[in-house]
Every structure is written in structure tokens, then in C-alpha cells.
Amino acid sequence: MEEPTFVQVQDLHKSFGANHVLRGVNLAVGRAESLVILGGSGAGKSVFLSHLIGLMQADRGSVTIDGQNWAELDRGQTYDLRTRFGMSFQEGALFDSMTVYDNIAFPLRRQTSKMGKGEIKDRVAECLETVGMPGIAQLMPSELSGGMRRRVGFARAIALKPEILLFDEPTTGLDPIMTTVLGEVIIQMRERLQATTITITHDISSAKMIANRVAMMFKGELVHQAPRDAFFNCDDPIVRQFVDGKSQGPATEALIKR
Amino acid sequence: MLSALGSQVLAFTESAGKFSIFTARAMAAVVRPPFELRELMKQLERIGVASFPVVAVTCLFTGMVFTLQTYDGFARFQAESYVPGILGVALLRELAPVIGGLMMAGRVGSAMAAELGTMRVTRQIDAMEVMATDPLQYLVVPRLLATVVMLPLLIAMGDLIGIWGGWYLINVVMDAPLPGFFDRVFEFLEPFDFWSGMIKSLFFGLIIATVGCYKGLTTRGGAEGVGTNTTNAVVYASLGILVSDFFLTRMLT
Numbered sequence: 001m002e003e004p005t006f007v008q009v010q011d012l013h014k015s016f017g018a019n020h021v022l023r024g025v026n027l028a029v030g031r032a033e034s035l036v037i038l039g040g041s042g043a044g045k046s047v048f049l050s051h052l053i054g055l056m057q058a059d060r061g062s063v064t065i066d067g068q069n070w071a072e073l074d075r076g077q078t079y080d081l082r083t084r085f086g087m088s089f090q091e092g093a094l095f096d097s098m099t100v101y102d103n104i105a106f107p108l109r110r111q112t113s114k115m116g117k118g119e120i121k122d123r124v125a126e127c128l129e130t131v132g133m134p135g136i137a138q139l140m141p142s143e144l145s146g147g148m149r150r151r152v153g154f155a156r157a158i159a160l161k162p163e164i165l166l167f168d169e170p171t172t173g174l175d176p177i178m179t180t181v182l183g184e185v186i187i188q189m190r191e192r193l194q195a196t197t198i199t200i201t202h203d204i205s206s207a208k209m210i211a212n213r214v215a216m217m218f219k220g221e222l223v224h225q226a227p228r229d230a231f232f233n234c235d236d237p238i239v240r241q242f243v244d245g246k247s248q249g250p251a252t253e254a255l256i257k258r
Numbered sequence: 259m260l261s262a263l264g265s266q267v268l269a270f271t272e273s274a275g276k277f278s279i280f281t282a283r284a285m286a287a288v289v290r291p292p293f294e295l296r297e298l299m300k301q302l303e304r305i306g307v308a309s310f311p312v313v314a315v316t317c318l319f320t321g322m323v324f325t326l327q328t329y330d331g332f333a334r335f336q337a338e339s340y341v342p343g344i345l346g347v348a349l350l351r352e353l354a355p356v357i358g359g360l361m362m363a364g365r366v367g368s369a370m371a372a373e374l375g376t377m378r379v380t381r382q383i384d385a386m387e388v389m390a391t392d393p394l395q396y397l398v399v400p401r402l403l404a405t406v407v408m409l410p411l412l413i414a415m416g417d418l419i420g421i422w423g424g425w426y427l428i429n430v431v432m433d434a435p436l437p438g439f440f441d442r443v444f445e446f447l448e449p450f451d452f453w454s455g456m457i458k459s460l461f462f463g464l465i466i467a468t469v470g471c472y473k474g475l476t477t478r479g480g481a482e483g484v485g486t487n488t489t490n491a492v493v494y495a496s497l498g499i500l501v502s503d504f505f506l507t508r509m510l511t
Binding site for chain 2: 087
């Protein structure tokens with residue numbers, strides 16, 4: 001039998017009250033692929049990402065990860081499937097009552113198969129090394145800058161050596177140098193883990209850097225998707241307006257309205 | 259007008275239903291592994307030990323004021339010797355649990371709502387979910403257990419402190435020695451007076467923790483949301499204590 005597509009999203013709909021946020025998203029992502037989803041504010045990117053990891057349930061349609069549909073899993077199975085994910089949140093979402101060390105050790109300690117203290121220590125050091133921030137384990141999140149917090153968030157996301165990495169706006173609000181640094185960190189993490197990565201962003205330069213394939217989300221739908229180079233050279237009007245950053249065009253109305 | 263009233267009733271019913279489901283799920287999570295012993299110890303310390311001074315001062319002054327008022331009143335018909343007994347009953351059955359409970363709603367209920375609310379709006383709760391950890395088990399259960407265990411203990415100590423406050427007021431401050439003060443208190447009291455106060459404290463602890471955690475976890479909308487929900491947590495927990503106190507008293511007398 002043919003192996004199912006690793007990440008399969010079919011006709012995904014989600015509404016909040018009268019606000020129809022996702023309007024039939026279809027997507028397939030293979031193993032070790034790096035997909036970037038571009039889109040303006042309010043296009044539904046974050047909501048979509050929440051569905052991918054089962055934080056939200058679809059009103060209609062399905063999200064299937066390696067053959068397992070989130071809607072059909074019970075509590076235990078949901079948590080088991082999530083251990084195969086790593087997710088980095090927009091502002092890091094670090095636990096501010098814990099040190100950097102405890103933050104990264106958190107998913108390791110939560111596992112059902114217990115790791116020894118020494119193993120956890122080694123793994124935390126390794127993760128911090130991967131994101132280029134060794135030696136800060138004893139700091140509190142409040143002592144870190146924005147870019148450092150993101151990187152600690154990355155380190156926490158890769159602690160369990162996940163098969164899928166999700167990045168929610170990894171570079172938003174950072175300076176161009178830090179944006180490039182984080183792009184390199186993402187590429188390095190992906191290569192070390194051979195993980196599938198799905199990144200949502202509105203930052204064109206980091207999209208160009210980390211993607212194999214790019215998709216454009218607009219008004220709750222994926223309106224255009226293509227391999228990286230083809231995407232940035234295509235002449236889809238919405239994509240063109242977004243990539244070139246023009247104020248006039250088909251996307252303007254929707255972006256202002258939201 | 260009517261439709262506005264109707265939508266308010268609906269909104270109230272909906273939130274009451276959600277709160278009940280939350281409470282039931284929290285109760286179920288208490289008995290389900292894994293058990294977060296480390297977190298529980300932390301909360302026992304933060305909720306119980308750290309609240310002792312507040313409850314002690316509250317009960318001390320409540321005991322003293324109550325004694326002052328009743329002494330003054332009872333002196334009108336030369337019944338001062340009944341003051342210790344009345345103080346014991348009032349304090350153990352009513353004053354210590356209710357006033358101590360209200361203080362704890364302000365102290366720990368607000369802290370829970372603010373802490374969990376901030377975690378919610380900064381997506382730390384989502385991060386926890388993503389890392390295969392149930393916030394109900396990791397955050398709510400330790401707070402719930404710690405409050406339910408610690409509030410009765412704090413109130414039991416508050417009972418003693420309040421009675422001592424009454425003795426101190428009569429014998430030292432007013433310099434009107436009442437021999438055998440403590441004997442009079444404990445002769446008058448029945449064990450059930452003490453236990454009814456403990457049952458009340460246990461319920462009040464349950465109300466404080468569930469309302470505080472529920473308000474925290476359902477926070478939306480940034481700093482403003484955290485502020486509103488923290489205030490609401492204290493108001494609803496306090497109202498819950500005062501209203502349930504009446505019904506508990508009805509059942510326990």
C-alpha cells in the first residue's frame with residue numbers, strides 16, 4: 001500500500017461566530033519538506049497552524065498527520081501525536097516562571113519514557129548549542145532579548161527531536177541581521193533533524209531563505225502554491241502585490257478590512 | 259428590552275454551564291495520573307504557608323472586635339461571663355471561615371487568575387498543550403488541592419488565634435480579668451462547631467481555586483483581559499463564599 005502523505009489537509013473550514021476564518025484549505029506536505037505559508041495579517045495563518053497541531057478542531061474538513069486524523073484521536077493519542085511535533089510561538093511563549101534550562105527540559109521531563117538527569121542536561125546543552133546560544137541555561141526568560149527568546153523557543157521546540165517543526169512568525173519584529181541569523185538557525189535545525197518544517201510568516205526575505213515550497217494564504221484559502229523560485233517569479237496578482245509590497249492591488253481591500 | 263434580558267440570561271446560563279463542566283473536569287483530573295507532586299508542594303507553600311500571616315492578623319482582629327462588641331452588649335445585663343462561649347461559637351462556625359475565606363479569595367484567587375491569565379494571553383498555555391501536557395493537570399489540580407487542603411488548616415489556626423485575641427482584649431487591654439476564659443470557651447463548644455467551620459473552609463477553598471483557575475484559563479484580550487478577569491475572579495469567589503455560606507449553614511445546623 002502507498003504511504004499516506006505526511007501532512008494532509010482537506011477542505012478545512014473554521015469560523016469564530018460570524019467570522020469565517022478558514023474557507024476550505026487544501027494542503028499536502030511531504031516528509032522533510034520545508035513549506036512557508038505567506039500571508040497578510042488576518043489571513044488565517046495562525047488559526048491554520050493551530051489546526052495542524054490539534055489545538056483547534058475543524059468545523060469541516062480534516063487534518064491528517066501521518067495517517068492520523070486529529071478529530072478521531074482521544075486524549076492520550078492526541079498527546080502522543082503531539083510529541084512528534086515541535087512548535088515555536090510568535091513571542092517565544094517561554095514559561096516565565098522557569099529558567100531557560102527548565103524551559104528546554106520541560107518537554108523532556110514530560111515524556112512517558114523517563115530520561116535520566118544527565119541525559120536531560122546533555123540534551124539541553126545540545127539544543128542550546130544548535131540555536132547558537134550556549135551558556136545561558138541559568139538565565140530567566142525576562143533577562144533575554146526578543147531574538148534570544150525566539151531562539152530559546154526554538155531550542156525547546158527541538159528538544160524531543162521532532163519529525164515536524166512548526167514556526168509561528170519566527171522573525172516578526174526582529175532586525176534584519178537577527179532575521180538572517182534565525183533563518184540560518186532554522187535551516188540548521190531542519191538539516192540536523194531531517195524534519196518537515198511548516199513556517200507561517202509575512203517576511204519575504206526569511207521565506208526566500210528557508211522554503212523549498214511557498215504557499216500564499218489569502219482570505220482563509222491557499223490561493224497559490226509553488227516551489228520557491230517559481231513562486232517568487234509567478235504572475236498571480238495577489239502574490240505579486242504581496243511580494244512586491246504594493247499598496248494598490250487585489251489584496252488591499254481585504255487587508256485593510258480585517 | 260426583552261431580547262437584551264434574554265441574551266443576558268443566555269450568556270449567564272452558558273457561562274454557568276461552562277464553569278460547571280470545568281469544575282467537573284478538574285475533579286476528574288485530580289484522580290488521574292500523572293500526579294504533579296513537585297507542583298503540588300510549590301502550591302502548598304505559596305497558597306498555604308505564605309498566607310498564614312494574613313489569615314492570622316484577620317482572625318486576631320476579628321476575635322478582638324467581636325469580643326469588644328459582645329462584652330459591651332452583654333455587660334448591660336451582667337452576662338459578661340458568656341462572652342467567651344459566644345466568641346468561640348461565632349468564630350469557629352462563622353467568622354473565621356467566612357472572613358478568612360474572603361481574604362484568601364483576594365490573596366490567592368486573584369493570584370491564580372492573574373498568573374494563569376497572563377500565561378493564556380502570552381500563549382504559554384498553548385505551548386504547554388503542544389508539549390503534551392494537560393494544563394488542567396499541571397496547573398489547575400495542584401492549585402485546587404493546595405487550596406482545599408490549606409484553607410481548613412489556616413482557618414483552624416485562625417480559630418485559636420482569634421480566641422486568644424478575645425482573651426488578650428478582656429484580660430490585658432480592658433484590664434477586666436475574666437478568670438477561666440479558655441475553660442469557658444472550650445466547655446461551651448461542641449466538636450461539631452469546629453467541624454462545621456472546617457467543612458465550610460473546604461468548600462470555600464474549592465470555590466476560590468475553581469473560580470480563580472477558570473477565570474485565568476478563559477482570559478482573552480491581553481493586559482486588559484487579565485485585569486478584568488482577575489477582578490471578576492475575586493468578586494465571583496467572594497459572592498460564591500457569601501451565598502454558599504448561607505446554604506451550608508442551613509445544612510449544618
